[in-house]
Amino acid sequence: MSFFEYLHLLFTDYTLRTTTLGTAILGAVCGMLGSFAVLRKQSLLGDAISHAALPGIVIMFLLTGTKNSSMLLLGALASGLLGAYWIKGIIKNTRLKSDTALGIILSVFFGFGMMLLTYTQKLPNANQAGLDKYLFGQAATLLTSDIWLLGIVAIACLIVLMTFWKEFKLMLFDPDFTNVLGFDTRKIDVLITTFIVLAIVLGLQTVGVVLMSALLLAPAAAARQWTNSLSAMVILAAIFGALSGIIGTAISATADNLSTGPIVVLVSAVFVFISFIFSPQRGLLFKEIKIWNNRKLLEEQKTLAFMYDIAATHEDITHPHTVKILNNFQGFTKKTLQKLVVKEYVNVNDNMWSLTKKGYNEAESLYSQYVNDDD
Amino acid sequence: MTMTSVQIEIQLIAALVAIACAIPGTFLVLRKMSLISDAISHSILPGIVIGFFMTQDLSSPWLIIFAALTGVLTVILVEFIQKTGLVKEDTAIGLVFPALFSIGVIMISRGANDVHLDVDAVLLGELVYAPLYRWEWGALDMGPQSLWIIGIVLVVNIVLLLLFFKELKITTFDIGLSASLGLSPVLVHYGLMSIASVTIVGSFEAVGAILVVALMIVPAASAYLLTNKLETMLAYSIGFGVFSAIAGYWLAHWLDASIAGSISVMLGFVFLLVYLFAPRRGLISNIYKRKRQKMEVSLLTFLLHLHNHNEEEERHVKHLGEHINWNNKMASSVVKMALENNMIVLDGEIASLTEKGETFTNEAIDYIVDDEQLELEGMKDRYFLFRG
Structure with a gap:
């Protein structure tokens, strides 16, 4: 399928249109809220909450018998919030650390949900088919009404x-100060946690329990690499999230048997990968280049300093010496010598080198620099 | 009602899985690495799929080997990302395992659609079917394959635990000491990670990825709230695990629901009980402790107030509300506690310190000035007849 065919389908095909729109909005919302989760060191809260939402969905189904997705999501929201606050309670009231608290809530709530789900499956007349879609997500089952819901939540x-x-x-960077200023940090915390839970719950239908956490984390982690400003990070994360949704849906639409959820997650992982390597300030590539440049510079300076030591023993500092004596000096290469010549620190004639006045002064200031550093 | 042999086999497998998981789980909880089990249990999926593609046999040991390798790979990847310092620690876990899991899901949907290898089974496991896949030696029925697999994993776990107990203990509690004693914390760390991977792989076939996490973390977390001794903690974890496994099986039997899910529910139930009622570290005991602390601090404030004032109007019980900003209920319970402990006498409504109250207050002031909290606690034991 060519790009134009895809574009054509995007406007004519109902499923592709709703799915693309749905994953894009979801990605954007998750990106925005995920930024806060990542910066608050609550990255894995999303993982725990998405698992903790399952029993709420099944209980809602058992109580009302409806498969109306907004009703079920209400149940998911309730049990997700319960899980989130229980995690906080465990951390506050016991000596267990956050990782263990998350693991307990995640596995116990999910196990409870599974028990209820298998229980309903065996009930007579209970048409539960369709509940499993919350486990692994089926973006293709998104309806126009779901898109409206997503849109409203996004706004x-x-x-x-x-x-x-x-x-x-304020609360992100200095909770104590926020408190001192008279803001009610608990209310702010409730507000942001509720929105994070809401975003996760909305994502369950699209990408499922397991992969939901990645959608929350990955765009934010990628965005973090490009900026130090919170507003820029939130906007970038929203863009990365939306793009992951759109590209992921497009790829999964072009081939059979590719469910949207995993592809969207992998696309967002690619964003993270690229950001980790190529971001100009923090990226691994540029860090390597910086280290490499520093090493080269150091070799050059070492050679210059070695030359200075030799030259300093002569009255005429520009007295020529053979290149040979440099050979058994570690860090010396023809390239470093060439660089020194380009910088006019050294003159090379045949196999003889001599320090220039400029080079001598440079080497001397190099020394005094080191001496000063020692002080 | 008598149990059928299938029921006994299922419970036996569940109990062995519980023991095998409790051993590495205890150390994961103590090392604050609980969630690595969650990561490993998900990210082994691609390893299993690759193993399956290469052997075309779901029961091949290669699957386990590949899966365990993917588990270790997960740990290495997570640690690599952590070391770059680009994201905070837990974010690294959250980035790695969904990506690997996604790769696994996509590989299954592209290549293994026609065989019995679906994501549900990997995530949820199905203990009910475990006795169906049997290992036959010639014509001899040797029992369920899963029983053998988890049995071997368990033996390996126990042997390694006994061999390296000292190393595990020291590296867990004091990395600095372990390094200076010549033990290698890094080696122990990767050893533990490998064993955790192997245990998860050996267990998940029977109980699924999520229950493995539950069996690793929840019993150990419950045990941690009950004891300070590593040996006791291990014993408690194993006990909780086995109890939940058996009780969960019968819960599932009764409800006709997923065994793995029911075992998690039982584990959660055990944790809830411990969380609420654990002596000294449970929620209720903590609330009680906090309340008592508050009362005792209030009492001390009251005594200091009396100590500082000779004026009768300042020592009037009715005035406590104004001067120390207490409501009536608080004021009367503080006064009552002071009376019970013979710290004050009441002359009408005027309170004054007794001799005991005087010495107590003077001693307390000394300790407060020198900021010796612990001494203050010891003093309460010596002077108080009734505590807050």
């Missing part, structure tokens, strides 16, 4: 973020 999230931007930002 609400945007409004809340903009209204309480200052509070969120």
